[in-house]
Amino acid sequence: MQFTFVDDDEELRRVIEGGDFGAWRVFLHPEQRAYATRAYKGPFRLTGGAGTGKTVVLLHRARELAGDTNARIVLTTFTRTLAGMLDRDLRRLDPQLARASQLGETGILTAGIDQLAHAVRDAADPAGWEQASIDAIGWDAGRSTSLVSNGIGWDEAIFDAKPDLPGELRSPAFLESEYLQVVLPNGVITRADYFAARRPGRGVALDRAKRAQVWSVIEQFRRNARAHRRLSWAELSSVAAAYLDAYPEERPADHVLVDEAQDLTPSHWTMLRALVGEHGNDLFVAEDSHQRIYGQRVVLSRLGIKIVGRSRRLTLNYRTTQQNLRYALGVLGGGEFTDSEGSPPGRAGLPVRATRTRRARPGTSDARGAVRRAGATA
Structure with missing residues (x-):
């Protein structure tokens, strides 16, 4: 067995002494902190298997960007339910963070991706x-x-x-x-x-x-x-993208952070690209192609989102043992995955000889379910 020892870390102390096990959902490992705090010249992508802390980094990234009190920050994912979970964990991380109630306001707005497209339509001329x-x-x-x-x-x-x-x-x-x-x-x-x-x-x-x-x-x-x-x-997302591109002065966000990005469609990506425009720290993307539900393979560079050279993979798992993960991925053997750069996911963070999984289809026992069920039993 391997253990990671963390000394003099106030967040870890709060988790242990406070008796709040739910605080583990927002605990940031020191090795991950650089991803949450670093400045990027453009879009950044963070990948990793289930349980490696991608969402936690995303939440801390939102808090870091909120240090600019004039920033309009959008935290989104592919369903309203998951967006609600992000909102809950963000409040657990820091109840004092400035929140936005609608698109275009300063603070952090947490919303499902389709809610954003709907909000663009509601505000449009x-x-x-x-x-x-x-x-x-x-x-x-x-x-x-x-x-x-x-x-x-x-x-x-x-x-x-x-x-x-x-x-x-x-x-x-x-x-x-x-x-x-x-x-x-x-x-x-x-x-x-x-x-x-x-x-x-x-x-x-x-x-x-x-x-x-x-x-x-x-x-x-x-x-x-x-x-x-x-x-x-x-x-709706495609029309929202066309509208924002026609009226760039109405772009309603300075920073967009995306969780479970592997499930977004090309129309979602064109809308997000138009939502924030192109500048430093514009898009922060967290994904795991092994957890893709809908089988949509998207290469972001074809949609104006260039992440080459600004992509990192998390390898330390906080929830799933290697044995459980190997079992889950072994059950799903026989297919191939590509990530948002059009490349096969690396082996980092995955058991040896367990890097091939089939693409999931709606209504089937998919990769997300199998890997997350494995994590639940760890």
Whole structure:
């Protein structure tokens, strides 16, 4: 067994003497402090397995940035529930931190990623928002539209368009993924735009005939959405990004910190990039590709977020034993992962011969669940 001894650390003393076991959720190991306090010239990415303290570093980073009383800090993740957990732990870390109640205020705002896109729409000039929606998705999706999940409408579009495609390309799952991974992040509005768009990492080649058929379904999807006045959450983020890029003086954040970043879609990333602009300490990203739920593989450099040279991996685990982690990853063997730089995750912090896991699908026993269950039994 190995032990780490910490001498003269006031936070550790508070945990032990205060009898608050929950304080472990915000305890920062001295070796991690540099990541929370250092100044970065651009986006920074922190990776590590479940239980290595990525979220704790993120919380301390938020407190560090809040030392500037004029700073507008956004702390976000991919669901409102997880955002609530971040908010709870941030209050446990420091109840005196200045908090923001809405996007654009000074202090720390904790919110789910889709809540941020919704807040941008609520604050936007109506005419500017309509123009941004035309630029992003090809029609004037004003505030009267209903927000729906990203999968709504694809069955209907396939039925209406009747594309001449093989079965695997006629599936709602493939077409939705093509829309999220290629069409929206590239601002594709026309057939010519789609024919010119690059599709790296999609796993299936499309010749011109197949692209034409796929585009016929996408056009029908948008036509139906306009008729029914509905907007998907991914489209909302894309329109929010287009609006903020058109009105850079209205960017409502100085710093954005992202937890569980492996589950965000390209539209989320383009919106976050537009939300904060490009400058020092703009984006701080915490992720673990082995815990990806939705199977979305995103390379941030393609979305204007350049993190090469500003990425570190945590290796000391506070929750999961090597034996449990090896077991969890062994169960999930057979697939491959890539991180947000498009590279396989390193071996650091993982058991030897346990670096390959399958990509998870919604509704299945996924990597996040297995690894976190292993941690719960440690």
